[in-house]
Amino acid sequence: MKKKENKNSANTKSGEKLCLACGLCCDGTLFKGAVIEKNEGLKIHSQLDLTVDKEKNRFMLPCHLHDPEVGCTVYGQVRPRVCGNFRCKLLKRLHKGKVSEQEALKIVVKTKALKKQVVSEIIKRASFIEPLTLIEKFILVFKSSHEDPYFRRTNAKLFIAYVALRKMLEKHFYKTESKEIIEDEDSSEMS
Numbered sequence: 001m002k003k004k005e006n007k008n009s010a011n012t013k014s015g016e017k018l019c020l021a022c023g024l025c026c027d028g029t030l031f032k033g034a035v036i037e038k039n040e041g042l043k044i045h046s047q048l049d050l051t052v053d054k055e056k057n058r059f060m061l062p063c064h065l066h067d068p069e070v071g072c073t074v075y076g077q078v079r080p081r082v083c084g085n086f087r088c089k090l091l092k093r094l095h096k097g098k099v100s101e102q103e104a105l106k107i108v109v110k111t112k113a114l115k116k117q118v119v120s121e122i123i124k125r126a127s128f129i130e131p132l133t134l135i136e137k138f139i140l141v142f143k144s145s146h147e148d149p150y151f152r153r154t155n156a157k158l159f160i161a162y163v164a165l166r167k168m169l170e171k172h173f174y175k176t177e178s179k180e181i182i183e184d185e186d187s188s189e190m191s
């Protein structure tokens, strides 16, 4: 996902590189939906074949235009406004010069490695009809097995990886911290 244009072109370029390497706000890791901004209309969402939840005034994530290898496939083209406006904690810190591009990219690499670990543990346990966010998958697995007396032992690897990922997301990406590890993600959206 990408962000407000920054007056400092070096920072803006760094932001582009970071976001194209990341995509955690597009791929269902951070959010379940992204807001449709005031007076924006739905033309672009319809042109891009995005799934819109009119009641909640948002389009759903993961976004089918996100490619894990290259990032947003319509980057630099006309996109929903939130895609150009959203800035996570890490991107803001980069723009403010509080973290270097190299450090920010390292954080993204580390976070994506944790995400990969969580996904690989999840798919050992269940298969899903996509699209689902990462937390939706985790909750489905968690709820389906938490009454199992051996749950903690058999799912320890998944749980530990998920907690570590969640900590990274809260520390570096979410604007505010959530209190629960397992929560109703319905209110979680990119805005």
Ligand code: SF4
Pocket (backbone or CB within 6 Å): 001, 002, 025, 026, 034, 063, 064, 065, 066, 067, 071, 072, 073, 074, 075, 079, 080, 083
């Ligand atoms: S169009 Fe989709 S992939 Fe591109 S920035 Fe927006 S949400 Fe992300």
Ligand code: SF4
Pocket (backbone or CB within 6 Å): 001, 002, 003, 018, 019, 020, 022, 023, 024, 025, 026, 086, 087, 088, 089, 090, 091, 173
């Ligand atoms: S989560 Fe932050 S760094 Fe990653 S793509 Fe979104 S705005 Fe960019």
